[in-house]
Structure formats: C-alpha cells, structure tokens
Amino acid sequence: MKSSDSPERGQSVAALILCAGSGTRTGLSYNKILHYVGKKTVLETVLDSFTLSYADSIYVVINPKDEDAVKPIISQYRSVKTVYGGDTRTQSVRNGLAATEPCDIVVIHDGARPFVTPALINQTIKSAMEYGSGVAVVPMTDTVKILRGETLGESIDRDSVCRIQTPQAFSYPLLCAAYERVEGNYTDDSEVYALAGNTVRIVRGDESNRKITTPTDLFCTAPQRTKIGIGFDVHKLVRARKLVLGGVTVPHEKGLLGHSDADVLTHAIMDALLSAAGLPDIGVLFPDNDPTTESIDSMVLLDKVVAMIAENGFKVGSVSAVVMAQRPKLSPHIPAMRDALASHLNIKREMINVSATTTETLGIIGEEKGIAASAQCTLLY
Numbered sequence: 296m297k298s299s300d301s302p303e304r305g306q307s308v309a310a311l312i313l314c315a316g317s318g319t320r321t322g323l324s325y326n327k328i329l330h331y332v333g334k335k336t337v338l339e340t341v342l343d344s345f346t347l348s349y350a351d352s353i354y355v356v357i358n359p360k361d362e363d364a365v366k367p368i369i370s371q372y373r374s375v376k377t378v379y380g381g382d383t384r385t386q387s388v389r390n391g392l393a394a395t396e397p398c399d400i401v402v403i404h405d406g407a408r409p410f411v412t413p414a415l416i417n418q419t420i421k422s423a424m425e426y427g428s429g430v431a432v433v434p435m436t437d438t439v440k441i442l443r444g445e446t447l448g449e450s451i452d453r454d455s456v457c458r459i460q461t462p463q464a465f466s467y468p469l470l471c472a473a474y475e476r477v478e479g480n481y482t483d484d485s486e487v488y489a490l491a492g493n494t495v496r497i498v499r500g501d502e503s504n505r506k507i508t509t510p511t512d513l514f515c516t517a518p519q520r521t522k523i524g525i526g527f528d529v530h531k532l533v534r535a536r537k538l539v540l541g542g543v544t545v546p547h548e549k550g551l552l553g554h555s556d557a558d559v560l561t562h563a564i565m566d567a568l569l570s571a572a573g574l575p576d577i578g579v580l581f582p583d584n585d586p587t588t589e590s591i592d593s594m595v596l597l598d599k600v601v602a603m604i605a606e607n608g609f610k611v612g613s614v615s616a617v618v619m620a621q622r623p624k625l626s627p628h629i630p631a632m633r634d635a636l637a638s639h640l641n642i643k644r645e646m647i648n649v650s651a652t653t654t655e656t657l658g659i660i661g662e663e664k665g666i667a668a669s670a671q672c673t674l675l676y
C-alpha cells in the first residue's frame with residue numbers, strides 16, 4: 296500500500312495532521328486527539344492510516360501545551376514530526392506548510408477524524424497528482440432548505456450541495472501561494488485554494504469519516520467502549536464529627552463516623568469507578584484497620600482510585616450521584632462538590648452531577664441516624 300504501489304511514483308507527498316484545536320465542545324478536559332478509540336488514541340488511529348498511505352512525511356500540528364502528551368505517541372512512528380500550531384486553524388495550516396520540506400503534494404487532515412482510511416487518503420492524493428486538488432466530500436442525505444429567521448424558506452436541491460470533509464490534498468506550491476494571498480480565518484483549505492482562482496476537484500468521502508466535535512460524537516465513536524459502574528455507601532451520623540461530602544465540609548451539628556473522613560459521597564463514587572473497572576471495592580483496597588488511612592481525606596483516596604483505573608486503561612467519562620440525607624439542606628453546597636470532584640476526576644464540571652434527596656423522615660436516613668450516597672459512572676476505554 297506504501298508508495299511502491301503508487302501509480303504516480305516520483306511525486307513527493309507530505310501530510311499535515313491538524314491537532315492544535317482546544318476541542319472544548321467535546322466536554323473533555325484534554326485534547327480529543329488523546330481520547331481513546333478502542334485501545335488507541337484518536338491520534339494513533341489517524342497516524343496508522345497515514346503511515347499506510349502514499350504520504351512520505353507526516354507533520355502533526357499541535358498545541359504546545361499538548362506536547363508532553365503527544366511526544367510518546369509520535370515517537371512510535373518513523374517520519375512523523377511535530378509543528379506548533381497557531382491561534383487559529385488558518386495560522387496552524389500556515390505553520391504546517393512553512394515547516395514542510397518542499398514537496399509536490401500536501402494532504403491536510405483534521406486530527407479529530409479518526410476513521411479516515413488509507414484508501415480515502417490515497418484517492419485525494421491521486422486526484423491532486425492529476426488535477427491539482429482532491430477534496431473528500433459526502434452527499435447531503437437530508438432535505439436542505441434556506442432559513443428565514445425562525446421559518447423555512449425554499450428548498451435547495453440536495454444533489455447540488457455536499458458536505459466537506461478532510462482529507463484534502465493539493466499541489467503544494469499552489470496551496471502555499473493561495474495561503475500567501477488570503478487574509479482572515481478559514482475553516483476549510485479548499486476555500487482558500489479556490490479563492491486563489493484554482494478549481495477544486497472532489498473525491499467521494501466516507502460517512503464513517505466523521506469528525507469528533509460534541510460529547511455525542513465521543514459516545515458514537517465508542518459504542519462498545521463504555522463501561523458502567525455503580526457504588527453505594529452509608530455512614531452513621533454522630534456528634535463531634537465534621538460532615539464532609541464530595542470533598543466539601545458542610546456546616547452541621549453532626550458529622551459522619553468512619554475510619555477516614557467518612558465522605559460517603561466520595562466513597563460511593565470510588566466504588567462506582569472501581570466496579571466499572573473490574574477492580575476490588577474500597578473496603579478491600581483501603582481497609583478500615585489500616586492506620587495509614589485513619590482520618591484520611593477521601594479525596595486523597597479518590598486520586599489513588601483515578602490513578603488505578605488509568606493504569607488499567609480507563610478514563611472517567613461521567614459520574615452521576617445522589618446523596619440521601621434528611622438534614623442539612625445540601626443544595627447550596629452541590630456546586631462546590633461538583634467542582635471539587637471534577638478536578639479530582641479530571642473531567643469537566645458538566646460531566647459530573649450530584650443530587651440530594653430526603654427520605655421523607657422515613658427509616659435511618661429520615662431519622663437522621665445516617666447519610667447514604669449512591670453513584671453511577673461511565674468509564675471510557
């Protein structure tokens with residue numbers, strides 16, 4: 296599949312993989328190129344396809360803050376180099392083009408499209424070798440209409456429009472010249488190429504070559520790569536103890552009794568995480584006769600659990616928990632709990648939620664003898 300099979304041997308091809316975006320819309324606290332798709336990251340999945348394509352050299356355009364995380368991935372591949380991106384996609388492409396050794400063809404790809412195939416990359420390259428450009432497009436399958444404010448205008452013949460993907464391959468000198476001419480920001484290289492007076496040639500893209508943008512995309516990319524866990528805990532309420540829930544000290548005349556700080560919410564969350572990862576529960580990992588964990592801050596234990604699940608190949612996706620307490624009123628403290636837990640779980644605040652309920656004065660919770668918590672989580676792998 297490498298260049299020996301290429302019908303147009305002799306033309307040099309460089310690939311630019313754009314990975315400098317922040318990816319804030321995915322809800323991840325890290326760059327989505329570092330997200331796992333199966334046993335590999337998005338970036339490795341992309342690089343696997345490009346190393347099987349006609350590309351002779353590959354440049355990964357990165358955000359400098361991702362360098363430490365990206366370096367070990369890149370080092371697995373020969374002829375892959377990194378280039379620092381800019382503040383905009385357009386500047387990142389310019390930096391990539393400037394770093395590229397002069398070549399005949401440059402193929403540009405969004406690092407967030409992990410399912411690109413070597414065949415599609417090669418089709419765009421072959422088109423660029425023959426026509427100067429080759430841009431992956433997919434047909435519009437939905438009905439398309441013009442928007443008139445909050446109402447619909449006329450229909451557009453959907454056969455006359457298409458959706459643009461990457462990879463996009465171009466004559467390297469023509470694309471460099473096009474980028475020298477334009478000002479402003481562009482989200483699409485074919486637009487820059489066309490603005491310079493060039494004709495853009497299309498190649499039939501692939502519906503599965505989707506771009507990871509939203510949390511839904513992450514879920515769709517990994518339908519068999521999510522594990523669900525459940526945890527439950529209850530502690531006795533006594534006088535002369537602090538009440539700690541989700542790492543937050545809640546003012547109350549009683550607190551929870553336990554070997555550690557008895558943070559029942561964090562305990563339930565830890566057990567949910569461990570359960571999803573197939574690991575022993577906190578009673579086994581942190582037994583209550585261990586003097587080293589006496590009065591320990593449960594967030595320290597949570598850090599250990601998060602490290603343990605990472606060692607087992609999992610990342611926290613989301614956490615949902617409920618605290619059952621008759622008193623005190625917990626809703627004013629929930630934002631602080633979410634912030635504290637999110638920072639220890641290395642996820643965004645919107646990926647964790649905590650709710651609170653009473654038991655309508657019924658049972659041990661209602662009689663204020665104890666507080667219980669239940670948690671569910673998803674782990675990604």
Ligand code: MG
Nearest residue numbers: 528529559562
């Ligand atoms: Mg406990």
